[in-house]
Amino acid sequence: MGGLDDLYQQLILDHYRNRRGRGRIEGASASVHEHNPVCGDECYLDILVEDDRITDIRADGDGCSISQAAASMLTEVARGKDLESALDLVEHFRLVMHGDVVPDEDILGDAVALGGVAKYPVRVKCALLSWLALRECIAGYREATATGG
Amino acid sequence: MGGLDDLYQQLILDHYRNRRGRGRIEGASASVHEHNPVCGDECYLDILVEDDRITDIRADGDGCSISQAAASMLTEVARGKDLESALDLVEHFRLVMHGDVVPDEDILGDAVALGGVAKYPVRVKCALLSWLALRECIAGYREATATGG
Amino acid sequence: MGDSTHTALDARAIRAEFPILSSPRPGADGVHYLDSAATSQKPERVLDAMDAYYRETNANVHRGVYEMAAEATQRFEAGRDAVARLVNHPREGTIFTKNATEAINLVAWAWGVRELREGDEVLVTMMEHHSNTVPWQIVAGITGATVRFCPLTPEGDLDMDALRAMLGDRTRMVAVVHVSNTLGTINPVEEIVSMAHDVGALTMVDATQSVPHMPVDATAIGSDFLAFTGHKMCGPTGIGVLAAQPGRLEDMEPFLGGGEMISDVTTEGSTWNDIPWKFEAGTPPIAEAVGLGEAARFLGEIGPERIRSHEMAIAQQMLDALDDIPGVTVLGPRDIARRGASVSFTLDGVHPHDIGQFLDSRGVCVRAGHHCTKPLMRHLGVQSTARASAYLYTTDEDITALHDALAGCRAWFGAP
């Protein structure tokens, strides 16, 4: 069961059982709703942006341990980042999930524990769900502020 | 090359080289035009019917040795038959081609030599082309005489 | 076959005919494959039949005069005969497609696009697989027809009263699954077909989950169309079957155009080949038909009745094993006589994906997800389930392994 321990590191199970940053933000600067067509899991992501910086971020929805832990870790590491660094963060995580780079703890924080997921292609979608939602969220925010002001 | 001798019996090559009953009948009682979708071969069949009896039958069109020989043999054996016996003749030949009965020389005449074709499914269609055309022809004749008089 | 139905099937002996089930996978002592509703494993003889075809007589079918081509055609068409025989259907109404999905789409496009009008209704059920839902939605989108969903009873059966009430003048097609891949429910398709015919509607029975597992008599069911798929019935991927009423096919315009399905082609237009070939455009799945024919012979020799009896016993063991785990909820009918051996369940506090992953580490393969039945999932109020599904090679050891792995799974995730 080495594989299992590798995938479900203690840190992951901990984030799964004790979700950080869970819920919705009233008056969010941007929100998205993503779902995983493979399993039907859903993710609501809200961000609050002030001065180009994510001052609050919350994720909601149900899903498996990997998707829930990934969302929990995301809210921790993304909170306080400016939008550009947040996008870099997502991109680094995406590349890690596709096995293209090794995970960097300095960048990812607790989410470094998700590195083992890369070996399980179906679960990669679970881990990426909330992270790619953040990318969408930022894109949506920028579009809205660019056109609406 | 036993197989080849079996398929192309001398009688077949003879009918192929010296076609009997070739051509069209002016003022035919019934005519049909059939083609073989596999190879594009075509067959025109005309019959002259008097007192429910085939007094003349001619086949035209191009095709392989088997289809030409089969048409040639058909005109010989079908000429002079009443319509009902002609249909029995066709049915016997059809069953022979499908390997369901052994060929009866008394019924088939020279066409008994086509018995070996049954082993070559693609060629069965060649052999049957003109014979099934006769069945169509008779059906067409009966329909026309039943309705038109 | 008559006699064999009375002796129980020896699943252990049958298992030995399936190479993959005896070759241990890394990290597990043998595989407990409980995902046959997704795809079945293949017996050696099916693999051998396809391999022999390629090694001995591979050639394109129907048009070649040389011996290898004639032999290829013979093996291909013999595959059709074997499949037709298994479901008691005329060979000329037995069309090879690429999967069950294409078989259903064939009817949706060839018949539906040409015949459906605004105001017309296609009736499907809330437990249909996407393959018997989405084609009708697409064609409805093109034609302006409406797709309506027949509801279910709380136990997961079709609500026959509701169905009766929904049938009417506007109903042009009733498309219904024979056995639900998610709930296991067996639907009374003969009755439904006759109700549909009474209002003048056509019928499509999705027999994908019944043909592999029980006697299916297409003639007795009497539907206009009946679809199933090769890879779930011990056959290869890349082939499915549409068993249609020959007369219906004669009347229909073709679907895919191309080689083989024509009688003549001119620059002015074309005419069509006889059925079934009229609906088989291009080079057919030749090796696959050879393999599927062998699979049909294999199932026929064992006997669909015996397979069904075996699976009823296994399904009962499965329900008992699942009931024994606290927090497990089983979906679908509990009465073994009214269900197949595909059992969906949830486990409190553990997501189906995590169940699937954990069970895999114990060598137990189950599926987790929506099983291509999202309308049903919404109707049941769940996002996904775990599903264990059995077949003729499933043994009580597989069920014990499922039970023990599920117990371990609860502990590992600290479920309540």
Next chain:
Amino acid sequence: MGDSTHTALDARAIRAEFPILSSPRPGADGVHYLDSAATSQKPERVLDAMDAYYRETNANVHRGVYEMAAEATQRFEAGRDAVARLVNHPREGTIFTKNATEAINLVAWAWGVRELREGDEVLVTMMEHHSNTVPWQIVAGITGATVRFCPLTPEGDLDMDALRAMLGDRTRMVAVVHVSNTLGTINPVEEIVSMAHDVGALTMVDATQSVPHMPVDATAIGSDFLAFTGHKMCGPTGIGVLAAQPGRLEDMEPFLGGGEMISDVTTEGSTWNDIPWKFEAGTPPIAEAVGLGEAARFLGEIGPERIRSHEMAIAQQMLDALDDIPGVTVLGPRDIARRGASVSFTLDGVHPHDIGQFLDSRGVCVRAGHHCTKPLMRHLGVQSTARASAYLYTTDEDITALHDALAGCRAWFGAP
């Protein structure tokens, strides 16, 4: 590969990799298979890849969390990568269908039924295979559009002036074969695509007879759609490919509906998966994709340039051999640089069926018939032809056998 293009291909060594070509058939000393334009033979490694898939890791793809399912998905998608690489096309535009015919029909139905209107024109050529003619005729029949046929020059080339004159505002689709399966003609598809795009028409290139035999760069050709088939390129039956511009696919509504191609399904309607899966409904040809991937790797390693060089040499030998037999007439271009190694011919006084039958008795397999190009046959004024077609495993011995058997055939039938 760069270097390998400069060394000649060793057809005898390659032949040894094809089990069927070394196992003698009854009544003949080995098989001289000259019907590769109908279907190719398969190298051992392709058969082994499929067999290994079934024996080691058979499971349904894309949805399973367990390891066997992940491994099946990996092998399946690796097949797509290998095929995409062979024709230099993006993977997300590389759709698996059941054959080339379905690939063309996919566009005819998904795009044509929805987009064509009365007055619109689809331009095909007089040398198209039925698979690139009939789908357009069917869809024209539904929509009221018109199918027009571009004529040929007396030598069997496309009449480019005529094509230019036929192109116009009404032209919505230009569908053209890359290499004719009957005449061998190689068409200037890059030029045709750009002419079509200039008038705003879409383009479908039927690359069924080019991809197996020569370098085909889908990106350089630049057509909106390009179709080919697995079984003619050393791969299995039951699989074909549509290589389409990704942007075009994004804009298109789906064709077949069912599992896998959806993003969400509700009773109100559905949304679609990303490309390429949006166009792959139901369980795909999994083992077949594994086999085709291996075939693409095999061809890539040998090098399409070298295959083409070898076939040019063989084609020349074939023309010389045929010229040597009195009464033989060869159809199509004589210039080796402008033709493939598929050579149609007639023999005075002997019907093509009889040629095929006689040659078979000498172990030489050729095709006889209309080769699914009936409009071309009418245009040429023949009902059928015999056709010998070569591939990378064809040797000069095969050509000698063809020559000698043809001479024998003349004598046997007492031809003039």
